[in-house]
Structure formats: C-alpha cells, structure tokens
Amino acid sequence: MKIESLKDLEKKMDNEMLDLFREKHKGMEDCDYLTQMQKEAFSKDEFWESEENIIVRGRTSSGKTMVAEMAMAYFGSMERLDNNENKIIYLVPLRVMVSEKRKEFGNLFEKHLNWTVFASSSDYQDHDDDIIEGNFKIAVMVYEKFFALLAQDTRFVKKCCLIVIDELQMLNVEDRGAKLEIALTKINMMNQRCKLIGLTTLQCDVLYLQKWINAKEIKCTKRPKGLREYIIWPDKEKRNNEEQDSMYTLFYYLNEELADEDECVNKDKSESGEHGKEKKLYDKIVRPDLKKGKCEKSLVYPLVNYLFSREPNKKPKILVFINYKNSVEEVAKNLGTYLVNNNLVDKQTINPIKEEFVNLKEAEEDIGDFINKCLPYRVAYHHGGLSKTVRNFVEEEFRNENGLIDIVVATGTLAIGVNMPADVVILAGTRLPKAGDKKAYMSSSEYKNYIGRAGRLGLRSADCGESYLIVSSKSEANDYWNKYVKAKPINIMSHLLNLNNKEKAPFALNLVQCNSGIADNQGNFELAQYGSAMNNLFFQYCLL
Template structure:
C-alpha cells in the first residue's frame, strides 16, 4: 500500500508529501495491515504487538492525525516525560502549520492542563500518570476524545507502574463514551488476553525490518543469535580480564568508538551513568561537540551543566531525569542528529532502572 493511498481518508496532500519525504512511498506491512485489515482509520480499536522499529509508532501517528483533521480529538499516552517532550516537539513542528493544535501534559508541562480539561486541542501528548490525574479531576474528560493511543503498552506488566496504567485503561474501557483505543506494544506473551480485556482486535507481528543481534559477550567474543532468522554467529570484540562489568563495558565501548560507531549504553543508576560518561570522555580522545556545547552554554546554570559540558568536550553525553528539560532536549537532539559535522554522534549514556547494563 502506498502512502498516497491514504488520501482517500481525507488526509491533506501536503501532509502525505511530508510523510513520503520522511518514510518513503510504501507503507510497512504492519502499517498496511492495521489500516486495511483492522481499519484503524475507520474507528476500530486495535492492539499492535510487534518488535521495535517495525512501524507501529507511525500507525499511531497516522490515526491521530486523521482524527485531528476531522476536527476531533486524540490523546497520545506515553510512559515517560522525555518521550512526551520528544513527541510533542515532533508533532508540533510537523502539524501545527496544518491547523492541528498539539499540547502536552507531564510533570514538566502543566501549562496546557486547563486546555486539555476544556477540550481545547486536537492532539494531546500525555504521560500515563498525568492522564490518571486528569481523569480523577475531570471524569468527563473522555467525552470529547475520539481516539486514545497508548504507546509502550507493554508497560502494563511493569511491577512499579503497571497497576496505575491498568487502572487508567479500566476507566477508559468502562467509560460510557467508548473512545477508539489503539495500543502500541512490544511483543507480549499475553497479547490475546489483553486485547480481549480492552475489547480490541489484535495485530501480532514478530519480525523486525532491521535485523537485531542479541547475545552475550564472553572472553572477547560476542556470541549472538539473530532476531528474525535465529541464526547464530560470533564477533570478535575486546577480551578484558576483569570481574567488574563496568570495566568490560568501557573497554568495548572504546573499541567500538575507535571504529566510528555510535553507542547507546544502558546502566542501572544515574550515578553509574555519569561515572562511566566521565571515564569514557577522559579516555575516548574524540573531538569536542562544538555546536552542542554552544547550545548548552546559553542555558541556565544547573547542578549538572558543568558535568555535561565536561563530557561533551569529548563527544560523550549522559542522559537521565535529573537533567533539566532544556538540557535533555539538547542531548536528545544531539543523539538523533549529531553535531552538524560528519561522524560526530555521541556515546550516549542513559540511566534506566529497568534495564541491565549493556551496549547497543
């Protein structure tokens, strides 16, 4: 199915052209199935369970834009304020020129809460917990919302926050207003029962469009299995004799950096993320991220600005919730776009308590 075919759903040509420029002319298989077989652009509820990069996020975006162009309202729920910020800025840049009012609600953004309660928006990007608060404050909130997109729906299984998301979804599915529900999830073991509970159809898709190598590093050899084909293979990395996993990660990160690779490292705490960022910056011998440092220099001084500046002197960055909103925006843009010079992407360190230490 070609993107131009979405014109039949009264999506303007200008928006279709912008999508084609970004995505190419053809929809991915999962997007085509969601639209043609499961009719998400005709008001049908659907749970899409598929791996990262399979195309489900764009399916949610298309559904939200279609609803907005009909002068209806869509709520786009995300688990983290950093994701809310990124999605808000992305949608605002792409769609406000077409008359679509985009708002956001998170711990960092409360200025739009009154407008969300009054229904003065077309697309609202809302963090899970804020949606729960808004529903408590205004039980009639769902009256004017036609579509609810739930990104990262697999978070419902998270021990810490899954219960809150489940309660919010219960309020949505038992609401007399019955908005369309579109859930976007990584591969789930209980996808069928979840879809039944949410009274939605289920679209399962287990293949990734870009192959992933999953494995274990042991004595300098990365033993991996491919995600799609289950083929096994080996890759030589660095054999570093240490019982400290951080030493092993550091040695292999430096090895990959010297090969010009961009690296994303997950660590279990903010302290460890910053410590490894410092060590990597001192050992990497990379040029400074000049343009990113200029952006950072004009921001208000914070407790972490000096540390972040030190790391960026060697094209290394860390990212966690203690950074200011503006600092996170600079680093996220740096990670996506680089420093406007060839090969100047960061070794990007991200603190996530739900991840094990490792490299991507």
C-alpha cells in the first residue's frame, strides 16, 4: 500500500485517530503532510504487523518520532483477547527527553484519548509502583530506570504490545549500552509477541541488530530541511601576501545538503569528494586564545557577532554546545556582556528582570548570575545540574518563536532526541566527557546528532539550518572533514564485547535473578537455562 499523506491512512485507522496527527500539523499549509521518512514507513507491511520488529533509520528531523507515535496509536487502540495486554513503553537515553516525551504524549494521547501517560526517571518517581503493577497505558522511561524496574519485577513487560527504543545507537555507549542490552534481552525472552521499534540515525549500521531482534529495516536518506555544514578555524591574516603575526581571521569549508535530496552538494568540491578551496568567513579580525583547549571556546563570541550582524533585524536562534558544565556557564555569562559591548543587542530588546525570572530562585538557589547576567540579554545555559524547573523554562522560552531566549549554551543534554529546533548550531570542540571522568572524541554519529538540531522541520522559518564546528587549525579542519562530515556509518555493536568476564558477571547475574523468569522462586536455575539466556545477548550476535 503506497502512502503519500495522512488521508491515505483512512483505510488503516479511523478519522478520529488521524485527526490527532492533523492537530499536530496545525499551522502547516497541509495538515495531511507526511515527510518522506513517514511515507516510507507507513507504506511498509511490516510497520502494521503486530509481531514484526522494525528498525527505523533516518536523518534528524526526518519524522521518526511521528512514525513511533503512529504505531503507538494503532497498536494501543487495537482490540485484543486480553485488553490488559495493550501497554506501551517508550525508552529514551536522557531524563530531559522523558520530560519532553511525557508532555508530548500527554497532549496527543492523554488529552484526546484519556490514555494514562506516566514518566519514570530520577526526576519522575511518583508512578514507579503503578508502572510495575501495570496500571498505565504509556510509560516513558530512561534506559537505566527500565533496567532497574525489570530487576524488581518483570510482569509489567508481559502486558506490553509495543516497546519503542529511541536513539538505539546508545547500545554502543560505555555507560549505558550494557544495561539496555540486558533489558532488551529480557523482553526478547519473556514477551515475543511484543513488537519492538528501534529509532536511530543514518550514521549507524544495524546489520547485527537486525539479526539479534529479528527486525526489518525501514530506511530513508532524504532530509526534509536543508543544512549548511561548516568547519571553521582561525588563521593568520595576510596583507600584501605576508602573514600578520597578531592578526587572525576565520576561514571555512562548507558541505551543503538540500532538502528532500539524498546527496549533498559540496561547494567548490573536487571530483574526489574532498572539500574545496578554503574561504574566508568574514573580514573582521579575531583574537583567539591559542592556549590548548581554549581556542574553540574563545571563537564562539566573534562567530555569534558574525551571525547577528548578517541580518540585524532577524536574529537567529542559536544553540552552542560546549559539553563541560563550568565552561557552559562561563561562556553564557560572558556572551551577555559581549553582546552589549559590541552593540549586538538593542536596549529595547533587553529583557527586564521579570517576576518569573525571580521565581526561578525557588527552584535553584545559586542562580543569581543566570538571572542577572544572562536572561536580560536573551542568553541562557542548560546542563544536567540544573533543576527540572529551570531546564524546562529554558527549553520552553527558546522553543517559542517569540520567547525570551535567543541563545542557549548547553552541554550534551540538548543534543539527543530533544525537540529544540535552532537556526544555527555551534560546536566548540569535539571532546566529550565520558564515564569515569574520561574524555574522548565524539563519534561521527554523536556529531551528526549535534548538528541535527539545526533547521528542524516546521518549527523555524529559515529554509536551511546551519552548523559550525569550531576547530583550532586548518590541519584539524582537514582531519575532521573526513572524520565527521564525510564519515561512513558505524556498526552498532554490543558494549559487552569490551568487557572481560569479571566485568560481564554482574550483567549475567542480572539475567538470572528471581523475577526474570529464568530462575525459580528460590533463585535456582539450570546451567542449560543460563546458557540459553547468555546466547540471547546481543554480543553473541556480534561475534558471528
């Protein structure tokens, strides 16, 4: 069945249900509009089969979330012999995503269909008992909380008809991949009638995953909104063909992807697919801090200057990613001062210290600088150390076209899955904090997630988003062009492959705890059953 619009789905779903999705498209020219990703998914028979697992691969903002929501609406409303077995679980990697999805699903399903939607994370614990007892219709959980609840009781999973795993590529990640793998293994063993839908990016190869959960792939390479992808660096200014020691300016390489096109258009690209000739971004002199680890951060300010100066009457919404909490706060506070000193904010646009700002102090004690040095200049910062109230405030005001915030400086809390559309994304460096206080270079899939916040469909007027990766030198720009811009998809692999037997032991024991269905009520189990459980793990399929 070929699907081109929501109207074509009337043979599959009743109009009342489809109207929920038309309501989501309110304000768009065509309320029956579907992205190419959604057309591909809804045209596949396997999407509508209750016991057919699928993995959905597409670009950021291609509409993967609505693919999942349509499945939730369809399978959640399906009549069953036991109508108590129609629960839905939506798994996400970050607690900020729990908050957003809880609100999104509440507006879509709870408001119109009276379906109970509960959230579960460190921020949301009030309904954990309800989830364990199966007293819910939709539960939105972070991976680790799902893993923990399964260790207490597994019966609620047996009542599920659908489980959606958002950002499935997290199976690769050191500090959470193994727990997600154990949780999905339990689902595979205990409720094979439950449909699994995995959502992931094009930067990930899912061959091993397909074998593990016996899933079919639904893939779309088209981008619904264009993206101009820059790598910029400082270099010495030349006057009369001579380098000026203290005078730097910004240069760039550019990769451009057009909306609804499979292939990219590289400006001045050679036939080999490499970047073309470097170009000067603008003529102003910049003074980067050339100390190790500080150059990228110091260039955020002149880059914002450039972006604001292009169209003074139409300032873009900008997300700046730095990935270290202290640096995030420092840059956000300094940006306010910088904008004023460089006449980049009009006095009429400066936010007064409103009562709602002061009220934030009740949620966050040490927030004086945030209120006094950031918010008046339409700047904010966002990281996991802030209270839920402050994080929600920042997200709502930035998301709102006429909101009080134009620039957010953030850690990776806003990089994955969160609906924070921006005109411009700036990445100040490529190092990320990892488990155990280690630092490592971001992967190509992580990079694509960051820049995917730019130019998201339907929420900003610009026809094309822009991303800027700031690096310290031309040689780094050359390296990162191949490592990130032109990166090939990486295999999603089991993190258990990286662990020795001693490190694997806690996860193996978790599989055979009393409530897993593998051991009896006294915790006894047969070695054959244990072996069978271990053979169902993802890492075994990665060894084939």
